[in-house]
Amino acid sequence: MRNVVAIAQKELKSYFASPIAYIVIGVFALLFGYFYITILAYFVRQSMTMGQFGGAPSMNVNQQMIRPLIQNFLILLLFMLPAITMRTYSEEKRSGTIELLLTSPITDFQIVLGKFFGALALYSIMIGVSLIHILLLFVYGKPEWKPIATAYLGLVLMGGCFISVGVFISTLTKNQVVSYMLTFAVFLFLWIINWIGSFAGPTIDSLTQYLSIVDHFDDFGKGVIDTTHLIYYLSVITFGLFLTAKSVDSERWRG
Amino acid sequence: MIEVQHLTKRYGRVTAVDDVSFRVERGEILGFLGPNGAGKTTTMRILTGYMPATEGRAIVAGFDVFEQPIEAKRRTGYLPETPPLYPDMTVREYLEFVAKVKGVLPADRAARVRTVMERVHVADMADRLCAKLSKGYRQRVGLAQALIHNPDVLILDEPTAGLDPKQIIETRELIKQLAGDHTIILSTHILPEVSQTCQRVVIINRGRVVAVDTPDNLTARLRGSETMYVQVEGAGADGRARLAAVPGVTRVVESDRRDGVVGYEVESARGQDVRRELARAVVTSGWGLLELRPMRMSLEEIFLELTTEEAPEPAPEPGGTVYA
Numbered sequence: 339m340r341n342v343v344a345i346a347q348k349e350l351k352s353y354f355a356s357p358i359a360y361i362v363i364g365v366f367a368l369l370f371g372y373f374y375i376t377i378l379a380y381f382v383r384q385s386m387t388m389g390q391f392g393g394a395p396s397m398n399v400n401q402q403m404i405r406p407l408i409q410n411f412l413i414l415l416l417f418m419l420p421a422i423t424m425r426t427y428s429e430e431k432r433s434g435t436i437e438l439l440l441t442s443p444i445t446d447f448q449i450v451l452g453k454f455f456g457a458l459a460l461y462s463i464m465i466g467v468s469l470i471h472i473l474l475l476f477v478y479g480k481p482e483w484k485p486i487a488t489a490y491l492g493l494v495l496m497g498g499c500f501i502s503v504g505v506f507i508s509t510l511t512k513n514q515v516v517s518y519m520l521t522f523a524v525f526l527f528l529w530i531i532n533w534i535g536s537f538a539g540p541t542i543d544s545l546t547q548y549l550s551i552v553d554h555f556d557d558f559g560k561g562v563i564d565t566t567h568l569i570y571y572l573s574v575i576t577f578g579l580f581l582t583a584k585s586v587d588s589e590r591w592r593g
Numbered sequence: 594m595i596e597v598q599h600l601t602k603r604y605g606r607v608t609a610v611d612d613v614s615f616r617v618e619r620g621e622i623l624g625f626l627g628p629n630g631a632g633k634t635t636t637m638r639i640l641t642g643y644m645p646a647t648e649g650r651a652i653v654a655g656f657d658v659f660e661q662p663i664e665a666k667r668r669t670g671y672l673p674e675t676p677p678l679y680p681d682m683t684v685r686e687y688l689e690f691v692a693k694v695k696g697v698l699p700a701d702r703a704a705r706v707r708t709v710m711e712r713v714h715v716a717d718m719a720d721r722l723c724a725k726l727s728k729g730y731r732q733r734v735g736l737a738q739a740l741i742h743n744p745d746v747l748i749l750d751e752p753t754a755g756l757d758p759k760q761i762i763e764t765r766e767l768i769k770q771l772a773g774d775h776t777i778i779l780s781t782h783i784l785p786e787v788s789q790t791c792q793r794v795v796i797i798n799r800g801r802v803v804a805v806d807t808p809d810n811l812t813a814r815l816r817g818s819e820t821m822y823v824q825v826e827g828a829g830a831d832g833r834a835r836l837a838a839v840p841g842v843t844r845v846v847e848s849d850r851r852d853g854v855v856g857y858e859v860e861s862a863r864g865q866d867v868r869r870e871l872a873r874a875v876v877t878s879g880w881g882l883l884e885l886r887p888m889r890m891s892l893e894e895i896f897l898e899l900t901t902e903e904a905p906e907p908a909p910e911p912g913g914t915v916y917a
Contacts, residue, residue: 344693348679355681438677438738441641442694443666590644592604 341444345452346459349426353460362421362460366414367467373410374471377403399481404472405559408489411468412552415497416529420521422460423504424514426453427586432512440590450505450582454575457501458494465493485561492558495571499551500525502578509585594619594776595640595746600649602635602800609635611800612649617793619745622772624791624808625780632800633780634674637748640778641671654745667696670744670775674751676735680724684715684734687723688741695742709737713767729760736767740775747771749779753786765790788812820888821859822848823871826881828855839874841867858888 353359381403388397430436439449469490475481504521511517532550535543547553551574554567595617602610610632617623625633639646640653642662651658654668679687688706697705710716713733718726726734732752739747752768753761768790771777781787787794788808796804796811804811823836836859837845844860861867868885875882 341694344690348690351686352679352681433677433680434673434675435677435679437638437643437671437673438691439694441643441666441669441671442691443663443696444694445663 341448342451342455345439345444345449346455349453349456350459353422353456358421358425359460359463362418363464363467366418366464369414370411370468370471373407377407377410399475399479400485400561403475404481404486404489407471408493408559411465411493412496412555415500416522416525418464419461419497419500420504420518420525422457422464423501423508423521424517425508426457426505427508427582428512428514428517431509440586446586447579447583450579450586453505454498454502454579454582457505458498461497461501462494465490465497482561485559488558488561488563491563492555492567495558495568495575496551496555499571499574499578502575502582503528506578506582506585509582509589594621594654595623595778596650596652597636597640598650598652600636600639600651601647602632602639602644603647609800610639610646613797613800613802614649615795615802615805617776617778619776620773621793622768622777622779622791624787624794625778625797626782626784626787626794627780627797628782631797633797634750635800636797637671637750637778637780641669641748642666643671667742668745670739670742670747672732672735672739672747672749672752674754676731676738678723678726678731678734678738681722683720683722684710684726684737685719687734688737691738692741697742705741705743709740712740713737714763728755729757732756732760732764736764740771745776747775747777749777751780751782753781753783761786819861819865821861821868821871822856822884822886822888823859823875823882824854824856824884825875826854826883828878828880832878832880833857835874835878836871839867839870841865841870854883856884 353362381397381399384402385397427436430439440446472481472486476483503524507521507524508514508517510520528549528551530550532543532546532553535546538546548570554570557564557567597616598614600610600613601608613632613636615623625636627633635644638644640651640658642658642665645659653665656665656668658665679690682690685706688709689702692702692705707716710719713736715730715733715737718730718734723731723734732755736749736752739749749768753764756764765786768777768779772792779790791808794804794806794808794811795802825832828835832855833845833847836842836857839859841861842859843862846858846860847855848858849856859867859871872882872885
């Protein structure tokens with residue numbers, strides 16, 4: 339455990355020692371801010387229209403403001419997360435520091451976990467920025483906090499899935515650009531895998547629906563914690579970390 | 594302290610290390626000498642637990658590196674060919690991180706980092722980023738990293754490569770000071786380096802151990818003698834003495850023995866052909882002569898490929914091979 343924390347701290351520190359953390363968080367804050375403003379403007383106009391007709395039930399901030407906001411947010415993950423994971427192993431392999439880690443008295447899996455939690459920590463800081471916007475809504479409106487909490491839980495889990503897959507891909511190459519592109523392609527594919535479903539018959543449809551990472555997010559966005567989705571996310575994370583550990587191990591054998 | 598038994602490493606069809614065995618005693622400095630691509634780095638990587646061997650065993654500080662890797666690694670310090678530094682950390686941050694993953698207790702960490710930085714003379718660079726260090730300092734921080742958890746065994750892969758002459762001398766002095774407390778294996782392809790720092794040398798070529806001896810003996814053997822390999826059947830305990838009595842023979846070593854078949858390495862003064870006399874001695878002793886061949890080539894060949902002179906900055910010749 340101590341070793342995992344040591345590696346995770348080192349990872350997080352190195353994000354902030356390089357431009358990556360600032361670029362990722364900065365770009366995210368900018369784009370999220372833009373989404374926020376446009377959706378807020380739309381929301382305000384809608385409520386004014388409703389108000390003019392009078393008597394209509396007041397609009398729901400959770401339904402009409404926060405949910406679409408988080409839907410847009412998901413698109414951002416597609417671009418931002420590969421930038422977070424692309425260097426995890428690639429950089430260590432390129433600079434030779436992987437030799438230090440692999441000859442230290444720690445297990446491969448502790449290194450994998452350390453890297454995973456390091457990336458997850460940066461990602462959590464990144465989505466933490468968006469909470470500032472959400473909290474502002476509490477000042478002027480009365481959103482329910484529970485669906486927000488579940489949505490953020492879902493975001494962390496979904497990000498965790500992408501991170502574990504991204505860390506695995508970074509073990510495959512020394513080149514960060516290759517790592518980014520492959521990760522992006524795999525993320526995108528996992529995103530749209532269910533598109534084929536409606537043309538390919540019911541079995542494949544339900545299979546691809548199940549595999550699609552984003553579909554499992556819907557319930558979290560609505561404020562529902564369904565164990566199906568929880569288990570799905572946790573198993574994808576575990577599987578990704580398992581692949582990573584195996585990949586590092588096979589690298590050792592091949593030399 | 595270190596025991597390597599029949600170590601073999603194959604990458605696909607390429608055999609990088611082939612049946613290597615040797616021992617290193619506590620407090621000793623063992624030189625690992627061989628031309629580039631001889632299998633030095635691979636052997637060291639196996640010893641440090643970086644990669645597993647295809648066959649064979651390696652025991653470091655009493656622990657098998659495959660069976661109990663964590664225990665073995667806890668007692669091993671390793672400086673790879675390129676020092677594994679994180680460019681975005683300062684020297685102090687880096688050493689603190691290494692201390693953490695090497696299992697130095699939190700209470701001792703700051704003191705260990707300070708001691709090690711003083712020991713390798715990098716204390717004045719403590720707050721400088723690793724990316725900004727010169728080659729000499731990088732190498733020293735690499736050494737500091739290997740020493741941080743006060744390991745029993747130090748494995749140094751080409752510790753003087755790429756340093757200037759003054760730094761080379763400093764580094765060698767430092768390594769000599771470290772022996773005694775630590776058991777050291779260092780690899781090099783520079784012949785004088787071995788004679789200056791090491792007590793014993795393992796010469797390795799194309800993955801095989803060619804000779805194990807003290808630097809002085811090796812040099813003497815190389816300069817002034819030729820070696821024959823004689824394999825006989827039916828030799829008794831006096832076999833060595835009988836061969837040594839052959840006129841012209843200076844030294845006989847029994848190199849292998851199984852099922853009544855004994856192999857000897859017979860040395861004689863250079864330019865003196867003792868084959869006839871050897872054959873006669875074998876026959877008159879009533880043994881069966883199975884093999885008689887000159888051995889000198891292998892060792893000489895390797896020495897031709899080694900760098901025998903100190904040449905820190907060789908002028909690269911087009912088409913020529915540069916080793917330093």
